[in-house]
Amino acid sequence: MSAQIITKNSDLLEKFPQYVKPDERTGYNGYVVSSDHLIDVARAIRDELGYDYLSSVTGVDYLPDGLMEVVYHFFKSSGGPALAIKSQVDRNNAVVPSLVSLYPGADFQEREAWDLFGIQFAGHPDLRRLLLWEGFEGHPMRKDWHEPYYEEDGKPFKSRWPDGKISLAEDKNPFHKNIAFPTGFDPDKWIPDDDSVLYSNIKNIISSEDESGLKTDYVIVNMGPQHPSTHGVFRMVVALEGETIRVLKPVVGYLHRNHEKIGERNTFLQNMPYTDRLDYISSLSNNFGYALAVEKLMGIKPPERAEYLRVIMAEFTRISNHLFAIGSLLNDMGAYFTPMLYAIEERELILDIFEATTGSRMMCNYFRFGGVARDLPEGIYEKIHDLAFERLPRKIDELDLYLTNSEIIKARGEGVGVLTPEDAIAYSTSGPVVRASGVPYDIRRADPYSIYDRFDFDVAVRYHGDVYDRYLIRVDEMRQSVRIIQQALTQMPKGPIQEGKPQYVVKVPPGEAYGRVEAPKGELGYYVVSNGKPNPWRYHVRAPSLINITPLEKMSLGNKVADTVIILGSIDIVLGELDR
Amino acid sequence: MGEDLNKPEYEIPPELKSSVSITTLDRIYNWSRRSSVWPMMFGLACCAIEMICAAASRYDIARFGMEVMRPSPRQSDLMLVSGTVTKKMMPLIVRLFNQMPEPKYVIAMGACASGGGPFKEGYNVISGVDNYIPVDVYIPGCPPTPQALMNGLITLQKKIDTQSIREVRWYKKGASETIPVPVLGPDIMDPREYDLIRQYTNQKLQNIDDPAAQVARQEKGS
Known part of the structure; x- marks a missing residue:
């Protein structure tokens, strides 16, 4: 079972008996740490217990108790289950020490918690709003904050059910x-902020550099949000x-x-189609993580055939995502649209299988809780078989042959945007980014979920941590995914695809769960808290795209503008997931 | 030349039929415009991926003369709003629209751009891009398949065909007005609606029962 939480870790309790307590709420795991000593405990977790990878930081608003909780999930980069610690503070004066000095990967996640929950992180170097703009009224994820179209706390709304009326x-x-x-x-009298803090921060950094040596003129350039190579509406402010x-x-x-x-207004099952729209290139992996998290809360497991269908679909998703990533990386390098056309040709064939099986x-x-929605329709098994055994291996070799030894790709990629293994772990990067830096951290192996422990595949690793290696690792991973699909197709049994009857409203017992999968872009985690009602109390997505861009500045400094474009391309972000 | 272009309603001598076409000014003007609509390379969300697929080999919008995607709004005729429009993005979209030269068209691709879609209830989502900029064609779907997108493009071509050079707005005096760029305040503010906003927030101020109004009144008084 994926992402088990360590419940007994005597070292931590022995070392800090006064301010570390086991979390004793029903359905909860991990430890509650008083916020005054959070830094000491986190330092001990990192340096003495060896949990060097801070996966997820998020807030939870426990409005009835008047508490704001910050939840941290730590992992070891060598693999194994999670260590979850929580820190509870008063809702009206929510201040928690920042962990950025210990775990730089907490940077954007803490900014997000400040933006959405109004939790202040003392000592954070740059605590600005992340997703909304400065000046936005309130912190929207607080339970007592209502959006303009607010109707009720949870669906189904009374106006729509049981005898619904149409209303706008x-x-x-x-x-x-x-x-x-x-009011009022x-x-x-409103003065728009226009990123004044951001620009003054940049000017401060520049002027502190000026003091030594000759004075240099810098130019501040905004790349994006409308820019052809930012893969969507991403914006970088650069000083050149x-x-x-x-x-x-x-x-x-x-x-x-x-x-x-929206996820906290929806019922549990209503969230499933929304997860598709997170990382919209690889929707099935997103389904996977959410299904795992809720199944863990419900304590159910899908039948065998459904497990195999899930793995086949998730691995096809990985191939189609990596094809698209390679295509757009080559676009960024200047091979305008030709490799992309080759990549999309194969991707269309995979999408045909998705369309036939899932309808879209x-x-x-x-995915459904305890299974999948439909079995393979007639004739699709043969199509998958052809694709996995014949066409895809050949086409991946072809891509490899055309691109890998290309002089231009080597010249542009080698030694550009290097991320050292230490930084890769400290910045909490995951997926191809961390593995191209020489860290063999793949959740399918490090903390196996579903039935990945049954398959024979290699964790692709490359050691230079540059753009070229991040390209190569995607080719490697496509090969491994084909291997997994081949084995799964051979082993797949016949049988039911859904545990019990399909239900629209599932009963989820109170508690919390963190389900994570190795999505094509990295570690995709879902932190779900249930209070026994039809809607989740807290629904958080740990988006790999967001956390993988934390070291973007570090990788880009000293490089040229054109290199930044391909460094961003090699990280492979999707804005739907990054911004959510 | 297309068959529909050559409608002379006028007798051409048989010996000239292979080398001469007679048509109206409107027809040739619209035919040349609709056969090379240059879309702006502007992807917002999921729909942008289907837009890329529509430009790739299987669907190939080059058949409409539309494959020349321009990254700059100043070189493009068509804005394909492909995805969820958020409040943070809206001022930029209006600025991009203002930068496009006439004649310009807007297609709202997908449920989100047309009316908010599945994310309509979100606090940062605009309920349809037509709240701020004029839209010519709406394409349903979440996301619309490349076929649906192509149907939308054909619909746009039909719309272009109905226009007349004598009546189009871009040859009229002062017709091309810029749309005021929304301002990001406590929420997104359309400069044209300041009076309405002021009127409503003052109305709320008069509400005696509302505790927030009491605090705000005291602040104003002091």
Whole structure:
């Protein structure tokens, strides 16, 4: 079972008897640590217990208890289950020490918790809003904050069920739009922020560098959010000396579609189609992680055939994602659209299988709690078989032959955007990014879930940590995915695809669960808290794209602008997941 | 030349039929415009991936003369709003729209761009891009398949065919007005709606029972 939580770790309790207590709420695991000693405990967790990988940081608003909780999930980069610690503070004065000095990977996650929950992280070097803009009214993930179209806390809404009426949310809003303003607000007196803090921070960094040596002129350039090589609406503010990057600050949130707030209004099953739209290139992997998290809460397991179908679909997703990633990386390098056309040709064949099986090309909505939605239709098994045994191995070799030894790709990629293994772990990167830096951290092996322990496959690792290796590792991983699909097709038994009857409203017992999968982009984690109601109390997505760009500045400094574009391309971000 | 272009309603001598076409000015003007619509390379979300697929070999929008995607709004005729429009992104979309030269068209691709889609209830989501910029064609779907996108493009071509050079807005005086760029305040603010906002927030201020209004009144008084 994936991501088990260590419940008994006597070392931690012995070392800090006064301020580490086991979490004794029913359905909860891990430890509660008082916020005053969080840094000491975290240091001991990292240096003495060896949990060097901080996977997820998130807030939970326990409104009835008046508490704001910060939940941390630590892992060992050598593999094994999680160590979860929590820190509880008063809702109205939520201040928690920042862990950025120990785990730099906490940077964006703490900023997100400040943005959405209003939890202050004391000692954070740059605590600005992450997803929304400075000046936005309130912290939207707080339970007592209501969106302009607010109707009720949880679905199904009484106006729609059991005898639903058609009504437009616009008609109930005084502006006939999705907006709301605080009482007595005067728009004429409003001064927009326009990223003033961000720009002054950059100017400070520049001026502190100026003190030694000759004075240099810097140019501040905004790349994005409308830019052909930022893979969507991603924005980087860079300070340039000539063409060389001196400061780079990512600005995200241009596609923040409130996945988590909507997710807490929805019922558990209603969230499944929303997870498709996180990383919209690999929707089936997203389904996988969410299904695992909720199944862990419910304590059920899917039948054998469903497990195999899940693995086949998830691995096809990985291949289609990596094809797309390689295609767009080559686009960024200047091989305009030709490799992309080859990649999309194969991807279309995989999408055909998805469309036939799930009913949709991209938004598959295929997984259910305790199974999958449909079995393979007639004739599709043969198609999958052909693809996995004949066509894909040949086409991956072809891609390899055309691209890997290309002089241009080597010249552009080798030694560019290097990420050392120590940094890769410290910045909590995952997926191809961490493995291209020489860390063999693959959750399918490190903390096996579903039936991955039955298959014979290698964890692809490359050791230079540059753009070229991040390209190579995707080719390697496609080969391994084909191997897994081949084995799964051979072993797949006949049988039911759903445990029990399919249900629209599932009964989820109170408790918390953290389900994580090795998505094509990295570690995709779902932190779900249930209080026994039809809607999740907390629904958090640990998005690999967001956390993988934390070291972007470090990788880009000293490189040229054109290199930053391919460094970003080699990380392979998807904005739907990054901004959620 | 397309068959529909050559409609002379006028007798051409048989010996000239192979080398001469007679058509109206409107027809040739619209035919040349609709056969080379240059979309802006502008992807917002999931729909952008289907847009890329539509440009790739299986679906190939080059058949419409639309494969020339321009990264700059100043070189493009068509804005394909492909994905969820958020409040944080909206000022930039309006600025991009203002930067596009006439004649310009907007296609709202997918449920989100047309009306908010599955994310409509979200606090950072615009319920349809047509709240701020004019839309010519709406394409349903989440995301629309490449076929649906192509149907939308054909619909746009039909719309272009109905226009007349004598009546189009971009040859009229002062017709091409810029849309005021929304401001990011406590929520997104359309400069055209400041009066409405002020009126409503003051109305809320008068509400005696609302504790938030009491606090705000005291602040204003002091």
